[in-house]
Amino acid sequence: MNQSKQPGSKPCQSFELGLIFLTYPFTNLYISYGIQLKFDMNRRLFFQKSVFTSLGIGFSHSNWFIGGKALPIPPFDKATVISTWDFGKAANAEAWKVLSAGGRALDAVEAGARVPEADPNNQSVGLGGLPDREGKVTLDASIMDENGSCGAVMCLEHIVHAVSVARKVMENTPHVILTGEGALNFALSQGFKKENLLTEKSRADYEKWLKTSHYEPIPNRENQGDYFRKKGNTLPGGKENHDTIGILALDAKGNLSGACTTSGMAYKMRGRVGDSPVIGAGLFVDNEVGAATSTGVGEEVVKIVGSHLVVEFMRQGFSPEKACRMAVERIVKKNPEGSKSLQVGFLAISKNGSFGAFALQKGFTYSVKSGSEEKIYPSESYY
Numbered sequence: 001m002n003q004s005k006q007p008g009s010k011p012c013q014s015f016e017l018g019l020i021f022l023t024y025p026f027t028n029l030y031i032s033y034g035i036q037l038k039f040d041m042n043r044r045l046f047f048q049k050s051v052f053t054s055l056g057i058g059f060s061h062s063n064w065f066i067g068g069k070a071l072p073i074p075p076f077d078k079a080t081v082i083s084t085w086d087f088g089k090a091a092n093a094e095a096w097k098v099l100s101a102g103g104r105a106l107d108a109v110e111a112g113a114r115v116p117e118a119d120p121n122n123q124s125v126g127l128g129g130l131p132d133r134e135g136k137v138t139l140d141a142s143i144m145d146e147n148g149s150c151g152a153v154m155c156l157e158h159i160v161h162a163v164s165v166a167r168k169v170m171e172n173t174p175h176v177i178l179t180g181e182g183a184l185n186f187a188l189s190q191g192f193k194k195e196n197l198l199t200e201k202s203r204a205d206y207e208k209w210l211k212t213s214h215y216e217p218i219p220n221r222e223n224q225g226d227y228f229r230k231k232g233n234t235l236p237g238g239k240e241n242h243d244t245i246g247i248l249a250l251d252a253k254g255n256l257s258g259a260c261t262t263s264g265m266a267y268k269m270r271g272r273v274g275d276s277p278v279i280g281a282g283l284f285v286d287n288e289v290g291a292a293t294s295t296g297v298g299e300e301v302v303k304i305v306g307s308h309l310v311v312e313f314m315r316q317g318f319s320p321e322k323a324c325r326m327a328v329e330r331i332v333k334k335n336p337e338g339s340k341s342l343q344v345g346f347l348a349i350s351k352n353g354s355f356g357a358f359a360l361q362k363g364f365t366y367s368v369k370s371g372s373e374e375k376i377y378p379s380e381s382y383y
Helices: 088-099 105-117 162-172 180-189 200-210 226-231 298-304 306-315 320-334
Strands: 002-004 012-022 032-040 045-051 063-066 080-084 139-144 150-156 177-179 245-250 256-262 283-286 290-296 344-350 355-359 365-370 374-378
Touching: 080 088, 080 105, 080 344, 088 105, 088 245, 088 365, 088 374, 105 139, 105 162, 105 245, 105 256, 139 162, 139 283, 150 162, 150 180, 162 177, 162 180, 162 256, 177 180, 245 290, 245 344, 256 283, 256 290, 283 306, 290 298, 290 306, 290 320, 298 306, 298 320, 306 320, 306 344, 320 344, 320 355
Parallel strands: 150 177
Antiparallel strands: 002 012, 012 032, 012 063, 032 045, 080 245, 080 365, 139 150, 139 256, 245 256, 283 290, 290 344, 344 355, 365 374
């Protein structure tokens, strides 16, 4: 606000208000269009308009300025975290603590994935996961950031937070994947605690399975347990019924990251690895386009390099849901009969914050948390 006085006139009060509108906010180059308004509170309004271009590097949004000085760029209003299944809601809540404070998407997805890993009641992730056919709990996990850096562990035993070990592989080694005993030794060298991951509940379920030793992946198998029959739980992902968790986040700077963690198929062959720790299959992030993750029978996802395929479909201009659907259709095309009796679901988020999912069978759900919503969505399905 300015006050000026001229001979024979009343004091003049005036101020200037300016706006900058930045277009193409999701690219590294943008064009600015400025409007400046100058008000004389006593007599008149001056309107000035200017068009100018500027070259920006990074992610930008609208600026406000008064008196020619720009105020700080407001936070990105599309920060979002999404994850597979109903139990992803708890993971999202933990991830949102990071995102709502302006933190990095990578930190958010790791924090979120650690929640089901530490839940002993979740029998498909981390502590309490169902063992392989030799009674050993082995974990797989992967993580990927906005720069394309990634890390993974396969067949990791005795460490609860496989996703955090995967991050250490990414940040503290020249490698992408560590497996088995090597992964365990590395985790111990990084300060992780060695623990028994087989809970009494999982041990009892394993001993019951040994009576028949029948192995058959079942679509939405979490719906087929005692909890489902006794409680009438009609959707996967409640506290007592779960699946692999994949989690994707878009942060306040517009950067994407993702993580995926699992104990794999129950009673699998010793050494079996699915899609979760395979970059491009169970998880893929391209910060120019979007990110995707998967859940279900990993062998089918690996065969089509599923998450990478979803991101590439988004690159071609398809929405996240449509991209997920097209990946599912690829599985059906390659295995038309087999696809009728197994489950695969894809989940994706684009650079602009839109998201979607699609699955082979009914029953797949996903959880969403942002500044404007916290919701669990049922996925559309092919069958």
